[in-house]
Amino acid sequence: MSKLSGRKLYYTINAVAGLAIFFFGYDQGMMGGVNTSPDYVRVMKLGFSTYEGPSEGFVATITEPTRQGGIVSIYYFGTLLGCLMGGVLGDRLGRIKTMIIGSIWVLVGAALQCSAQNIAWMCCARIINGIGTGYLNAIVPVWSAEVATHTSRGAFIASEFTLNIFGVVVAYWLEFALGFIGDGTSQVRWRFPIAFQIVPVLAFMACVPMMPESPRWLIKMGRNAEAREILGRLRSDDGNMEEPRAVREYDEIVATVALEKEHASRNSYIGMFFGRNDGGLHIARRVQLSVWLQIVQEWVGIAAITVYAPTIFAEAGYAARKSQWLSGLNDITYMLSTLLAVVTIDRLGRRIGLWWGAVGQGISLILAGAFARLLKDHPEKASEYGGAAALFVFMYTAIFGATWLTIPWVYPTETFPLEVRAKGNAFGVVGWSIGNGWLTLLNPVMFNRIGENTLHVFGAINFLSIPLVWAFYPETANRTLEEMDYLFMSKSPFVWDEEENFRRMKEEAEAARLGEKTVRPPAPTEVVDVAEKKE
Incomplete structure (x- = not known):
């Protein structure tokens, strides 16, 4: 190995x-x-x-x-x-x-x-x-x-x-x-x-x-020789440490580590959560984005579908064993749909995946809830309405597997500085734990009180997530981990300002790399906020 x-x-x-x-x-x-x-x-x-x-x-x-x-x-x-x-x-x-x-x-x-x-x-x-x-x-x-x-x-x-x-x-x-x-x-x-x-x-x-070991962690710990050797093995088929891609990536990591070490006082969980001494890198903003994306992932309805799907199958007139078979087939559909995520997540990006996933999931949940209501009101048409409700359950599961399943797990691994990346991703897991634990207790109460209307509630939340992603979650696909600071060093939390800040700092970094400026990236305190420039 x-x-x-x-x-x-x-x-x-x-x-x-x-x-x-x-x-x-x-x-x-x-x-x-x-x-x-x-x-x-x-x-x-x-x-x-x-x-x-x-x-x-x-x-x-x-x-x-x-x-x-x-x-x-x-x-x-x-x-x-x-x-x-x-x-x-x-x-x-x-x-x-x-x-x-x-x-x-x-x-x-x-x-x-x-x-x-x-x-x-x-x-x-x-x-x-x-x-x-x-x-x-x-x-x-x-x-x-x-x-x-x-x-x-x-x-x-x-x-x-x-x-x-x-x-x-x-x-x-x-x-x-x-x-x-x-x-x-x-x-x-x-x-x-x-x-x-x-x-x-x-x-x-x-x-x-x-x-x-992660070459980025090794560089952070000062074990640069090991990191160069591993990057050479990862980026070339013959393990060549002088592979141009490996050399450039190594240089970018070293420069970023030097920048981040100037602000080591921000590396506690409390410091990260409140953004203390982060030198303009806005760690607290990244924490909030990670936590809430994972919480919203649970609130777009996957836990509700998991709980309610067997009930829909049973009320459609399927026997207990056949309902179990359908639930199992739904899981297989879920698994196969994740292959679509493998193909699209980098090509389309994180934002588009969350958008089209939210639209498809919202429609599926609302229609599944509607047909479940019709199924109760017209049991004589159990096969028609039950079959339709089951179809939208399968559709929801497939769309979720292709979009919202993976993206909220990928996003926190990309957005934090190397110095606190493991802690940063831990905040994402905190959000997932809160969302899951909360809904594990709440779902039975909701279905007991409002029945299939629970699906309508989660369907509406899908549509509400669209402007949230549009305004606050910048694109991370096809950007290096070292470039993420360029996005979040903008004082404005809005995506359009972060993108403008990214373009400006990327150009400055490229110019520095080519020798037109100093090699060292600008310190966070030197960042001119986009909003200030507009003024």
Whole structure:
């Protein structure tokens, strides 16, 4: 592995990172089947089970939905803690060591979960498991972004999220198959799927030590010779350190690190959140963009569709088993749609992807909700209205997989300075944890109170996200990580001012590189705000 270079090394890193992302998807999808296992329901005292005949076996009925939701959502408290811990260690110890530490947390949590004997045991285990997942979520995308080229960075990470949804698919069908064991009451039905997550994590831990460290982190730590060697291997097929692309990228990173080290007092979470001493780099603005993009990702409706799709299938007149098949096929559609993201995320850019995704998702949710209402009002037309509602569920899932699934994960890995990039991405995971944990508890209440109108609420939020992205989220596709400071050094938070600032500073940097000015980029304090220029 250590001798690989060029495309072979590039794809190997992508596959290894994909193992961690596969685990992440599997871990999320796993609890859906665990929650319906009769033995799990009995052990955790969540309800009771009844025998529904030889074709269905024992079916669980939940009488303690709040307790069930608490077990699921407490995991996101763990991811919130883990991402903050991982962000600190990722910037101090490096990406490779931090990923190994996160994997150890996951192994301990998974072992405790699959052996849980009561609800307190299970909750503690899920917090530990969540901490490990938070570590990996904070660091793996950053590591991927820092080794990728600027023209394929989005596709590089998006391809890993194909494996993420493949993990969801594996979890679903594994648990579906285990439901046929005996009469469905075996504890294997829920303990084995929890234990199975250990397999990809062990494979990841075996491979990671053989992977190269992020060259950007190495330069930040003063290990320039190692960084040059790794950049040579990444950017040329023969590992040539004098490859022009590698040399130029190395020089850009060195110049950026020198600039950022002048403002090291901003590198605590509190300092980043409030923008203290950031020297005009506006770290607090980047934090807010990362956190809210991940929160909005949950509010555009994916959690609602996941919860409500089986209900739509059942009310359409499909038997329990057929509804399960449809849910599984929906997951496969979800996975295949992520391949469209791999193709489009760098070609169309992040902003266009979020825009067309929001439009398609909003329309799909509103129509799915409308046909679900008609389905209730006219049960005699269950096949027509139910089929239409199911179609828009599939359509929503496909559009989300092609757009909003991946972009909010890519964006935070690109926008922060190298000095605080791992911590910056951790803020994105904080937003994801808040959004997920919040809606895990809120969705059942919303569906209980307003039913299918919940889909209309989330449909409207999709359309509201369009002006938010247009005004505040600048394009990051096909720009190097070192160029992101040019965008955010504008004092104005609006995209049009940031783009003008980017063009001006890019021209100055190019002129400096060609020797028409000094090689060193202008300090943040020297930046003339675009708004001031207009005045």
